[in-house]
Amino acid sequence: MVPRSLFRLLQCPTCQSRHLYVTADALHCASCQSVYPIESGYIDLMPRQMAFDYRSKYVTEAAELAEELDYRDLAPPLLAAGVRNRALKRLLRFGPADIVLDNGCGNARFATWNAQQVGLMVGSDPATLFADDALARVALAQADSRILPFADGSFDKAFSIDILEHFPRHVIDAYLCETARILKPGGQLLIFSNTREPSPIQPVIDISRHIGRFFVQLGWYDFQREARRKSDHLKALETWEDVEAAMQQAGLRPVRVIFWNSLFTTLVEHVLMKLGEALLGRTPRQRKLTSHNGSQHASGVQREIRARQRLRQPLQRKGVLYYGLQIITLLMELDLWLLGWMRCGSYFLVVEKPVSPRYTNQ
């Protein structure tokens, strides 16, 4: 959606002017004459006449990825997304007056799940693969995170989930610098991302991976979809020291960190859920065939998408399946509660934009 309250936060992404006016179908900059069309459900606020050397695959391959990402319908926040969402709520403590930015929102599922709890939830992303619910409930901007179309100090809180690992270092720096700019002093940013650091208990975690690989060899399932999703992970911030240095450079002060050592999570993701998906994702024909021929399976991506689509209806009704998956989500979250102190690659980090020194000295 494009609510009126969104316009109050905006500045021209091309010339940074705040002299903007709205007509029925577009936002106009009175200073540089740029026109930003209001599309159905979002507004196009990409900087005009600017070329960037880096573009995410979600922008360049949007059309091909659209089907595979299966982005239109939202399931409730469960499993790994459920763990992220619960950590997001717990760490940012949304309030009813908060103006919040999901910076790099993708289909804006995290923004949608939390939109009811805040004053204004804004999602921005250069790709426009937004979920239907997000188009209805989140203030959406097509924007580049290196030149955000928002005025300084516009937001109380911001979050960045599964973003930084995709960017080269100079884009990370620009992204953090811009996010710091649009936060109010004292405003907080939650980052979920990962470095290349292994967990100290990696050999134990890998037991689940070995079991998973065994089932892959049997042909019961595969990890094609996961591999595709991670195919552009650069992890330019290789170590935790790199993360701290990047935050310092952007003027963001670390407040809290929880590491995600995925002991229970890997068991769930590589074994339990994949077995469930393999069962649910079979086509009707295959279900008949498997009774006498176990090797008939669809390609991994198709199977997963089918499994997800089959689950969606029963999940919306919140029956046994929903509560079962809720319990598995809590099992995965045990990793944060029990092992969150143990430094590893995946992290939830809360950073704060310091209140200006001239205020704190008084």
Ligand SMILES: [Zn+2]
């Ligand atoms: Zn302008």
